[in-house]
Amino acid sequence: MKKVGIVVAALLCVALVCSGFYLAKNHAETHSGENVQLTKVQKIIMRDLENDYPATPREVVKFYNQIITVYYGEDYTDEEFSSLVLQARQVMDKELLENNPETDYKEAVRKDVANYKERSRTIRQTSVCDTNEVLYLTDKNNGDELAYVTASYFVQEKKKFDKTYQKYVLRKDDEGNWKILNYYQIEGSPSEEDDD
Numbered sequence: 001m002k003k004v005g006i007v008v009a010a011l012l013c014v015a016l017v018c019s020g021f022y023l024a025k026n027h028a029e030t031h032s033g034e035n036v037q038l039t040k041v042q043k044i045i046m047r048d049l050e051n052d053y054p055a056t057p058r059e060v061v062k063f064y065n066q067i068i069t070v071y072y073g074e075d076y077t078d079e080e081f082s083s084l085v086l087q088a089r090q091v092m093d094k095e096l097l098e099n100n101p102e103t104d105y106k107e108a109v110r111k112d113v114a115n116y117k118e119r120s121r122t123i124r125q126t127s128v129c130d131t132n133e134v135l136y137l138t139d140k141n142n143g144d145e146l147a148y149v150t151a152s153y154f155v156q157e158k159k160k161f162d163k164t165y166q167k168y169v170l171r172k173d174d175e176g177n178w179k180i181l182n183y184y185q186i187e188g189s190p191s192e193e194d195d196d
Contacts, residue, residue, distance in 0.1 A: 040066070041076045045083040049090045057147035057170045057178045058128050060091050064168075064180060065126040065151060071109055072116045072123050085109065093171050093179035124161075125154040145172040150186070 038046065044067055054060040067088045070076070076084065085106050089097060100108075116122070128151050135148040147170045155162050167186045170178040 039074070040070050041074055041080050041084065044070060044087055045080060047087065049087065053177050054091070056131070057134055057149050057168075058131060060170060060178045060180065061128050061149045061151050061168050062126075064088065064091050065128070069123050069126060071113055072121070081110075082106070091180055093173070093181040095171075096179075096181055119157055121155055121157045123153055124156050127152045127154075146170065146181070147172075147178060 044063075047063075054063050067084055070084060085102065089102065089105065092100075129149060133150065137146045137148070138144070139146060149168045149170065151166050151168060153164050153166070155164065165186045166183050168180055169182040171181040173179050
């Protein structure tokens with residue numbers, strides 16, 4: 001009888017060990033296959049612009065719009081804010097960067113974001129003109145390739161809605177990437193394509 005008890009105990013131990021290994025392996029496989037949902041902030045920060053730079057002037061403006069929409073509408077840490085600023089600056093032309101040092105740009109964005117929050121303003125939607133509405137020109141003075149892209153912003157302030165338009169001037173750099181050289185507010189545009 002004693003031998004039967006030892007055999008049963010041994011079989012029980014082997015079964016417990018095997019069950020433990022099975023559960024641990026199954027748990028690891030389940031969790032390694034999970035899709036982690038990134039926030040809008042994380043998606044922008046994690047985009048590798050060295051290897052995945054927007055291919056067209058429109059795509060550059062769309063990406064920049066994602067950044068500014070996050071600036072004004074999402075929560076983020078100081079570290080994430082610094083990373084967002086770095087991403088925004090990567091789509092800016094060297095001339096724009098020289099005229100807006102990083103610390104000045106950061107401070108201007110912080111103040112503008114605080115102003116938006118104080119006034120209860122939010123960017124509800126951004127739009128960029130159609131591909132066939134992008135104007136491409138060559139600067140006669142220096143041969144620079146330029147592109148003009150119109151974007152619109154649907155902004156809510158408390159219960160009031162407003163739509164503003166900006167013209168972005170982009171210049172192709174030495175690597176063939178389109179960079180934002182300048183932008184300014186303009187009067188309305190007849191057609192846009194929604195980006196949300």
